[in-house]
Amino acid sequence: MTDTQTITIFDTTLRDGEQSPGASMNLTEKLEIAHALVDLGVDVIEAGFPIASPGDFEAVSEISKRVQGATICGLARCSDGDIDRAWESLKEAERARIHVFLATSAIHRQFKLKMDKDEIIARAVGGVKRAVGYCDDVEFSPEDAARTEPDFLCAVVKAAIDAGATTVNIPDTVGYATPAHMGKVIKTLVDRVPNIDRAVISVHCHNDLGLAVANSLAAVENGAGQIECTINGIGERAGNCSLEEIVMALRTRRDYYDHDTRINTQRLVPTSRLVSSVTGLQVQRNKAIVGRNAFAHEAGIHQDGMLKEPTTYEIMRPKDVGFTKTDLVLGKHSGRAALADRARSLGYHLADEQLKTVFAEFKKLADKKKEIYDGDLTALIEQQLYDVPDEAWSLVSFSVQSGTGEQPRVRLTLRHGDRDVTEEMSTGDGPIDAAFLTTEKITGIKLLCKDFRVRAATLGRDAQGEVTLDVEHEGKLHRGRGVSTDTVEATVKAILNAVNRIVMTTEGTSRAGDR
């Protein structure tokens, strides 16, 4: 046996992933995901872009203080202000990394930066050196590397390593590369950059052509030692290299690549579900590794083979990636310990106070429905993860009347601080529309509904209804989620959830303006 090389898994779900439209997360949600990533076994967590907003700064600081077991990384442009701010947020981390980036392709140099090649190299070196002054783990990314002229890319990478970069990350920022091309870019660096042995080569591939995982594999084959990826492949536009796919490709085909990762693959499905429910970005059914149908054999001939010998049609076992056969059922008599245990195996790390609230809600739900499934529990916990700020709106009561040939009528009482506001309206083309209009009237926040989805959180007719919606407010997309055994109530809760996210974001923006 040769020595299998371990590939560093750099997760950027909380930075690149969060840039997916409508996927912004609050601090509690980010902390949950960070803890889950440590359980999963990722090596580096890119927690945010600290200078981008006060919210990002706070998230990176809190994750640095509270999450142990992985290197915490913050992104910065090659400017003093960015790097200082990044370090300020990272300084309490058990292990910290500063990630500086600067675009290097001709098109970015000419149109975005208006800088020539020498200026680019000087700026990159300056940025890396400033970061090295703070911490010895520094990553440098020449943005749009895949479209940068090979000679210049080699020159920039050499200069960054000389300046002290310990990881050089090669991003295919626009998702333009193909596997053979990406492999060649990495091989060129290995062959032509004289000091390349002093740094780890990393790749960051976008999925615009559906090739992010294939491109990352090609990079590994040619000498890359780190892969940047996200859970469920979320990220800008078509997203990033999907963590679960690249990890299982390396694990399943270790015979060919002779590389592996430290990922605990049985945590893949729970982490995927956590990220999906926190971000509201659903996983397609046929998604490799974590999709609901990923291991479902429909064709009779397959089923026959599977029964005789699973390996005839199965290259991985469902349990290896964390699918469990049974949904554990909790009921009225289940205690707090059982609930805590189940929450933990679903990937949540609830503080005592949160657990207390979830348990109270669980008891209430157990009175309404006999069997509480994982989906119910997830829905209850998700509601607790959403910290309700003082300025938030909450539901006091509602009533809806609708019927054939009748104008829908909605009466809504909302609480804001210690003030209750009631409005009654009979308008709209249905009770949902009427609920939207009434909420807008009370809160004064205009909402354009872009997507509206209702699904049963679990099995059975008494299942909780989960409403997820995307609304646009002042050109930005926000999501809302509400859960109840009553679908109309779930809708009203989802609308309020979106309203509160808007209130919080607007707050954040005005604070950012003060800087």
Ligand SMILES: [Zn+2]
């Ligand atoms: Zn990216």
